[in-house]
Amino acid sequence: MNSGQTTDWLRRSFARWEVFLLFVLIGTFICGANVSRYFLTASNLSIALAGMTPTAIVALPMTLIIVTGEIDISVGSIVGLCASVMAVCLEQKLPVEVAMVLGVVVGTLAGFINGLIVVYGVLPSLVVTIGTLALYRGIAQIILNERGVSGFPEWYQSIGFGTIDGTPIPWSSIIFILFFIGFAVFLHATHWGRALYAIGNNREAVRFSGISTNRAILGVFVASGTMSSLAAIILTAYLASARSDTAIGLELPVITAVVLGGVNIFGGAGTMIGVLIALLVLAFVQNALGLAGVTPEEQQIVTGAVLIVTLIVFGASEILQKTGTLWRSRRARSLKD
């Protein structure tokens, strides 16, 4: 995949893409309100948010991975694997808490293996995670076959679609917000996050700058595995069931949200805020369409179209921006003050 486009430093892009997305979000609300008077109700918004949470949680580390120039197609399978592990635990009459812990361990391990093969095998992550997509899903099928488990306790299910008492705010959204803040601070304000952007732009230069690129990339894949396991908990709670085919195809809406959020697919640019807005856009677009009687399949068309139209429009504006940068750089003066 060639990274021919010199994407401007994020500060410059920030204003344009994220603001543009904000307008799209506002537009979505307006359309949604027009479509149905139930759209702006607290309970509806709450449902929309809760439904998006599993995707959103996985989108957080996926942003990090794509910023470094890699990709993880296996997230759906890791979620499925964790769900299957938890299901087996419950079948064995283990306490739910133990199942959850085991799920997180398995997810983290799966992410670690992804990272290990990519970093130390020096292999393209697209191909490796296509392989682990099959492998992890396969293991899920081996341990759970076609059985499904649904005997979850009350409190567990409330993680999925329960709300804080007296408010319409879903518990899962709180969990997501907390993680979002953590990831956003990590990516934008810490030196680790800065290193990820540098790696996505020029891995060699980072190697020559005293930063361990191997550890950084291993780290983001581990994060992806761990967050996938958390998504598995939330998803199984939401669906009140755990099966080996849980979350098949999850990688597609996750990557859609990240790219829609303005993260360059080749790495090196993008913001967490953008991804957040994109997630909201997707959540409410789908919700509004659902209220309008549009089937999930038709919603799929709209999602794909939103992605493509946004990219077309933004691509056009990038060309305008490039001529502006060239002009600015000519007005230089010495920095010796």
Added chain:
Amino acid sequence: MKSAPSREPSDVAWARDLNNANPSLVTPVIELRGITKRFGPIEVLSDVDLSLYAGRVHSLAGENGAGKSTLVKILGGIYQPDNGRILKDGTATTILGAADARHQGIAVIHQHPTVFPDLSVAENVFVGRQPRRMLGVDWAAMTSKAWELLSSLRIEIDVRVPVKMLSIAERQAIEIAKALSVDARVLVMDEPTSTISSREIDRLFQIVERLKKQGVAILFISHFIDEILGLGDEVTVLRSGKRIITSPTSDLSPEQTVRHMIGTEPASFFPKEDAQIGTPVLSVRGLSGAAFVEDINFDVRAGEILGFFGLVGSGRSEVAQMLFGITQPDQGEIRLGAQSVRFRSSRHAMQLGISLLPEDRHQQGLVLPFPIRANETLPILRQLTQKLGLVDRTKETQIARDFAGRMRVVATGVEQPTNTLSGGNQQKVLLAKWLIPSPKLLILDEPTRGVDVGAKAEIHRIISHLATQGLAVVLISDDAQEVIGMADRIIVFRGGRIAGESIRGSFDREAILLAAAHAERDQDVSATAGAIPTSLETAPPRSPSRSQGLIGRLMRVRELGLVVALLIMCLAVSTREPRFLQGANLAQVALSATLVCIVALGEAIVIIARQVDLSVGAIVATSAFISAEWLEHHPEGWIGLVVLVGCAVGGALGIINALLVAVFRIPAIVATLGTLAIYRGGVIVLAGGRQISATVLPDSYGDIARVHLAGVPLRVWLALLFTIGFGLAARFTRTGRNLYALGSNQESARFAGISERWHIALVFILSGLLCGLVGVLWGARFGTVDAVIAPDLHLQAISAVVVGGVSIFGGSGSVYGAALGAVIFAVLQNGVQLLGINRFWLQAVVGAAILVTVVFYSHLARRAERVERESRRGQQSPRRVAP
């Protein structure tokens, strides 16, 4: 190698009448009059005149930003002038694009040669213009012609080697050969000497002499005043887009030239101050490593500038990287002060007080889109953090401003992205970056490469000043003048060992240069300058080297290896379960392979062109449903119409993909992610939950499934036909070779005149068509068609392609491999079923198979590369030309 004809090859135009080799001074080959070029409000070139005459070298001098590269781009057809005229042989002309420039006989050699790493040397020379026989690309002719061209220039390279194995100097030579092969009348050499060693420069200049004798007009651009005045017959100096002076080089001194370039009195080139030299900061004893570096011993003292002089590849950079923890030495002792150390990593070396400014500032030094500030602080980011790892931005900006000011970086501020800075300023940013950690030892690898005169002098001044402040400096350079001017001591490297040492005060330029090159000077310097080889027997016939044989074998091994793996699998399964070999079962396997195979063919050519198509499954489903529906409503029609309908649907969807990627420039992975959703959603809506069973369809439909030719089902024949067809097309058509070129290096493909858009559009349309066909076949195979078929087809196709040996990065692999990959997966699936292995294991086995294969290929490729590199290194000594 076939024997050469005993007269000059007539199809290469430098077999001209030697009498006309005397330059005609009357009409210039190319004349630029009053050329003006603007970018926005900035006038980059103002009213520039330039005349290039046959058989003469015209040098172009000027600092960075003077307009030289813009002028080159105008000559190369990349830019059009806003004002002014271009005259060729006295008549007005326009140069529209790279291909047009080529047609008009203008060839441009760029600083970083635009080559296709995955393609062979021969293919690189003839890219876009491969010689043809009746049926397609004539490989034999291409190989022999390439060899003729290169050996006539005395360039000894095996034309079958993939170019990624070659050095920059060798790649430049290939570019020159390429230029000759198009009968170039004008050769533009854009800073060819910045990235090659002095001995290679000598060879380059001999080639230039030969080109002059053949009547080629040459425009030569360089930063090195010596070369500008030495090689050129005339020189034009540009400053700020204006032509300052054009003069015969004999009338202009170096100082005058520089004065014209920078407009003021040139500062002294090498303002070395005297520094007090103290105790050794670094001592190295018996250092060996990097496969060829052996027994390096030296000390560097505080305040001392130690010069490492040597040709590219002599081991200087390798030693530097060992001193910075990038690579580990095999043997030897390194002491910092009194303590013996071992650098575990670059961070460790940094902590111990060492800084390295690497050789290639774009690849290894800068993160180009980052602002100056972020680049400068990258190594010390950890120290700028408060708790929780948060970066202290005020402190960061302060430090960045401070050091950028000290280095006199010219920019709008520390927030300016470094990709908009000139070479000299970028280098200064790097210097700042590596001074911030307060090193005790600063290793500078080619710090003034590609930097204009003014900035060069400034950098030298800075280095000298640092030494006076007690810093120990290692200055690595292959510019003898620079090293003699700056160093207190010089160590000469040759072939990974130390070949000589000298101390300031007794520097002998001749001796240093001699020590760095080989003791036996090249025979070809005097003997053959200007003589066109009348017979190619003067060059010894090059027998295939050991490495080339290995490469050849490895290239074929991949497909062969796949066949072997396939046979082993079949053997393993059939020994356990003989039912495998039964006709009915084999037919099953073949059939289930067929559909994926055809899709994989399309996916393969998409991936070879460095794209990807995730929407294949959705296209198949759409085509399947629409064609089945059509057939339901038109049962009496000719069966062929259904196929057309299906292909039309697939083609239309492929065109949409093509539009998004080729015209709107949306990255393929994202575009097809979107269309995957749109197409799938679309067909689901269209189907409205309906299923069409093959039983309601006319018999002719089922016939597709039933027809056998020679006992083999029709569909298998189809798959075979397509595989062979695409395989042959990929190898023997120009379009096919262009796809490989495009996948190998998109930018170079553009320069070679290959239409990027057209070819990218082509692969997506082809993929769509193939998926359309598979859609029609799907119903016949599976009995029912609904909207959710083939949900994972994109993953199956990509897996087959990858297992088949096609690199996900494009440019290499074959469609045969992809087809074999599809068969392997079909056998795997069938085997799991027959062996009674729990079907739930299938997915896991598939995943493991993919991972194992990819790891194996990568291992093979890396081993091949290493073998090739080592064998080439062993051939670095000059070849003796038979008298």
